[in-house]
Amino acid sequence: MRGHGQRSRHGTKATRTTSHKAIQPSNDAHHSSLRIGFGNDVHRLASGRKLILGGVHIPFELGPLGHSDGDAVAHAICDALLGAAALGDIGQHFPDTSPDWKDASSLDFLRHVAALLHMAGYALVNVDSTIELEKPRLAPFIEQMRANVADALGITVESVSVKAKSGEGIGEIGRGEAVRAEAVALISKQRL
Numbered sequence: 001m002r003g004h005g006q007r008s009r010h011g012t013k014a015t016r017t018t019s020h021k022a023i024q025p026s027n028d029a030h031h032s033s034l035r036i037g038f039g040n041d042v043h044r045l046a047s048g049r050k051l052i053l054g055g056v057h058i059p060f061e062l063g064p065l066g067h068s069d070g071d072a073v074a075h076a077i078c079d080a081l082l083g084a085a086a087l088g089d090i091g092q093h094f095p096d097t098s099p100d101w102k103d104a105s106s107l108d109f110l111r112h113v114a115a116l117l118h119m120a121g122y123a124l125v126n127v128d129s130t131i132e133l134e135k136p137r138l139a140p141f142i143e144q145m146r147a148n149v150a151d152a153l154g155i156t157v158e159s160v161s162v163k164a165k166s167g168e169g170i171g172e173i174g175r176g177e178a179v180r181a182e183a184v185a186l187i188s189k190q191r192l
């Protein structure tokens with residue numbers, strides 16, 4: 001798409017035909033530069049691990065197994081943001097073989113991903129996420145999760161949605177064996 005504007009300036013043919021504008025994707029200010037991304041994550045639950053979601057420590061007898069703190073919703077949001085920018089995935093940026101990220105707070109992953117996107121010229125528009133967990137009830141912790149994620153990403157809390165649902169007794173979530181999270185993120189290319 002880049003270069004169409006320049007070419008039409010030189011090519012008289014393109015500027016003369018009225019149909020040109022209708023069939024060519026616009027490259028100017030009217031052209032939307034929004035991009036969407038999706039991410040998901042699952043962690044098995046085990047005893048002796050802290051349950052941390054959206055950077056909030058939730059009192060419970062089980063927590064996610066993982067190299068980092070196993071914060072599934074933070075990981076899903078990282079993947080959604082990286083996906084929106086086509087910058088790979090969380091496993092590439094935070095390999096579980098790397099001692100740098102061992103027992104890292106996943107809020108640091110979010111900070112790092114936000115910085116990567118800014119360097120690539122993107123602004124973060126909003127993120128939406130859902131956590132699936134049978135127990136405990138997450139409603140009392142949702143506002144703090146939103147605040148933590150918004151703070152880590154450097155966006156307003158109104159731009160961060162965190163929702164929670166149980167597994168309705170079905171599957172590995174319903175049996176209380178795992179926590180899962182899904183997220184979508186919208187970003188926009190900054191114009192210079």
Ligand SMILES: [Zn+2]
Binds near residue numbers: 041042066071075
């Ligand atoms: Zn994870």
